[in-house]
Amino acid sequence: MTAEHAAFMPDVPSLLAGDDTLTDPELPVARSLAQLEAMVKRELDLVRYPIKSWVLPKIAPDGSRAFDVVIVGGGQSGLATAFGLKRERVDHILLLDENPPGQEGPWGTYGRMRTLRSEKYVGGMDLGIPSLSIRAWFEAQYGFRAWEAMAKLPKQLWARYLAWYRRVLDLPVRNAARLAGFRPDANGLIALDVATPDGMQTLWCRKLVFATGIEGNGTRNILPFIAALPRHLWAHTHDTVDFAKLAGKRVGVIGGAASAFDNAASAAEAGAAEVHLFHRRAELNPANPVAWGQFNGFLAHFADLPIEVRWRFTNHIHSFKPAPPAETFDRVASLPNLTRHAGVSWTDARAAGDEVVIEATDGTHRFDLVILGTGYILDVTLRDEMRPHADLIALWRDAYTPPEHEQNPNLARAPYLGSHFEFQEKRPGEAPWLRSVFNFSRGAQLSMGTMAIGLSGIKFGVPRLVHGVCRQLFVEDADLFQDGMKVWQASDAVTEK
Numbered sequence: 166m167t168a169e170h171a172a173f174m175p176d177v178p179s180l181l182a183g184d185d186t187l188t189d190p191e192l193p194v195a196r197s198l199a200q201l202e203a204m205v206k207r208e209l210d211l212v213r214y215p216i217k218s219w220v221l222p223k224i225a226p227d228g229s230r231a232f233d234v235v236i237v238g239g240g241q242s243g244l245a246t247a248f249g250l251k252r253e254r255v256d257h258i259l260l261l262d263e264n265p266p267g268q269e270g271p272w273g274t275y276g277r278m279r280t281l282r283s284e285k286y287v288g289g290m291d292l293g294i295p296s297l298s299i300r301a302w303f304e305a306q307y308g309f310r311a312w313e314a315m316a317k318l319p320k321q322l323w324a325r326y327l328a329w330y331r332r333v334l335d336l337p338v339r340n341a342a343r344l345a346g347f348r349p350d351a352n353g354l355i356a357l358d359v360a361t362p363d364g365m366q367t368l369w370c371r372k373l374v375f376a377t378g379i380e381g382n383g384t385r386n387i388l389p390f391i392a393a394l395p396r397h398l399w400a401h402t403h404d405t406v407d408f409a410k411l412a413g414k415r416v417g418v419i420g421g422a423a424s425a426f427d428n429a430a431s432a433a434e435a436g437a438a439e440v441h442l443f444h445r446r447a448e449l450n451p452a453n454p455v456a457w458g459q460f461n462g463f464l465a466h467f468a469d470l471p472i473e474v475r476w477r478f479t480n481h482i483h484s485f486k487p488a489p490p491a492e493t494f495d496r497v498a499s500l501p502n503l504t505r506h507a508g509v510s511w512t513d514a515r516a517a518g519d520e521v522v523i524e525a526t527d528g529t530h531r532f533d534l535v536i537l538g539t540g541y542i543l544d545v546t547l548r549d550e551m552r553p554h555a556d557l558i559a560l561w562r563d564a565y566t567p568p569e570h571e572q573n574p575n576l577a578r579a580p581y582l583g584s585h586f587e588f589q590e591k592r593p594g595e596a597p598w599l600r601s602v603f604n605f606s607r608g609a610q611l612s613m614g615t616m617a618i619g620l621s622g623i624k625f626g627v628p629r630l631v632h633g634v635c636r637q638l639f640v641e642d643a644d645l646f647q648d649g650m651k652v653w654q655a656s657d658a659v660t661e662k
């Protein structure tokens with residue numbers, strides 16, 4: 166690496182330290198949420214051009230107006246996408262989330278870290294409106310000095326910020342509504358089967374966006390010998406776990422990434438008698454490619470790279486298997502009832518009464534519960550709502566054959582997306598409607614880079630997605646818009662001026 170390259174390796178904290186416009190307490194700030202909300206209104210008003218709603222209404226088979234866009238997932242990506250669409254005056258939209266309010270995504274549920282793992286200055290939900298930023302929201306309530314003093318954002322604050330964002334922007338989220346299926350329908354619409362507490366409902370939309378998060382294009386990865394055990398003896402880190410019930414118990418956790426560490430720490434902090442954390446690699450790699458990739462070129466333009474370069478990048482990123490952040494390591498290291506078994510794998514398991522016997526490469530262990538931090542499998546055939554169309558969706562293995570030394574079957578199953586997150590058909594002409602379905606979920610990484618997989622990408626990913634949706638909504642109706650222009654030209658609205 167040249168000295169010039171070494172100097173460029175993005176080190177954001179030190180870059181920010183040199184810029185005092187970011188840290189001047191004399192600059193005008195809101196001193197309460199009420200003031201901040203007034204600022205949000207004002208700033209949105211200042212940049213509101215153009216203000217016309219423009220998407221042409223389409224009538225659904227039941228006589229209602231079909232939604233312009235339905236977004237599946239009410240987490241941060243879904244919320245930011247809804248805001249992005251509203252700013253472009255796409256007004257007839259709906260978000261669906263299978264969870265109750267406040268339990269969308271990991272922050273109030275299976276995320277067992279104390280703080281966000283990313284640095285506090287990583288933002289983007291604001292889509293360029295300063296008063297909507299996490300920092301503005303935080304400072305309005307706790308002040309500038311508290312922001313300066315805080316190392317990382319507590320996860321509860323992030324969840325509260327998302328709830329505020331949803332409220333202040335009046336985003337139309339329907340909770341306890343799970344998309345169970347979708348299919349092409351009359352007039353170019355997409356019919357959606359939505360499971361609700363009142364039973365199954367059918368809705369119609371023109372464009373469908375999946376913002377379904379880390380599990381959105383697949384499922385939890387469960388070791389086969391664990392899957393064979395009675396269900397009460399094991400959990401995945403994504404599952405609900407009643408940690409209070411683990412007091413006095415023996416818990417085994419497997420996995421070398423942050424979630425395994427956070428689950429082990431949560432069990433130990435809840436008073437488990439012993440917690441044993443196992444990970445295959447003896448040395449965990451401190452290099453985190455997401456941190457490296459936090460610069461505009463990579464975040465905004467990964468998707469513009471040639472196919473073989475995107476493959477090479479992502480394949481390399483996946484080989485990193487980064488270690489948990491330093492504070493997660495410290496949390497684990499501080500707990501006397503938690504033992505780490507580095508460089509150890511599990512090879513088999515069996516149930517013996519109410520305990521699990523684990524065979525590991527360092528011997529036999531007995532636990533009351535085992536927790537799998539084994540991540541996720543990328544495979545759209547494992548998603549109920551996508552399975553019926555799985556054979557129509559183009560995957561990377563349909564589009565690109567990597568050289569022998571770069572093979573990666575997990576990545577090869579990723580959807581091969583178009584330049585704005587849209588699914589593409591596997592065989593031309595068989596399912597052109599799939600281009601109306603956009604995939605802003607974890608499985609987008611190979612096609613789009615980090616834009617859809619975390620906070621650092623939202624600033625770039627959401628505008629790109631919104632651009633793609635709006636482009637289709639306009640271009641598909643070009644003839645109708647032209648007819649409308651002729652009617653307008655001949656109307657009083659013109660001659661009166």
Ligand SMILES: Cc1cc2nc3c(=O)[nH]c(=O)nc-3n(C[C@H](O)[C@H](O)[C@H](O)COP(=O)(O)OP(=O)(O)OC[C@H]3O[C@@H](n4cnc5c(N)ncnc54)[C@H](O)[C@@H]3O)c2cc1C
Pocket residue numbers: 237238239240241242243261262263264268269270271275276277280281282283342343344345376377378379381424550605606617618619620621
């Ligand atoms: C434990 C954990 C910690 C993380 N920490 C960070 C971090 O610090 N910084 C960072 O940048 N990234 C982090 N990430 C990565 C990423 O930011 C999160 O996964 C984030 O939640 C992604 O937001 P999202 O809106 O895309 O998905 P989610 O927040 O997962 O929201 C998707 C929603 O869609 C719902 N859903 C899925 N399928 C359906 C369906 N068929 N019908 C209805 N609803 C459905 C889900 O239940 C969920 O509520 C973390 C991820 C995890 C798992």
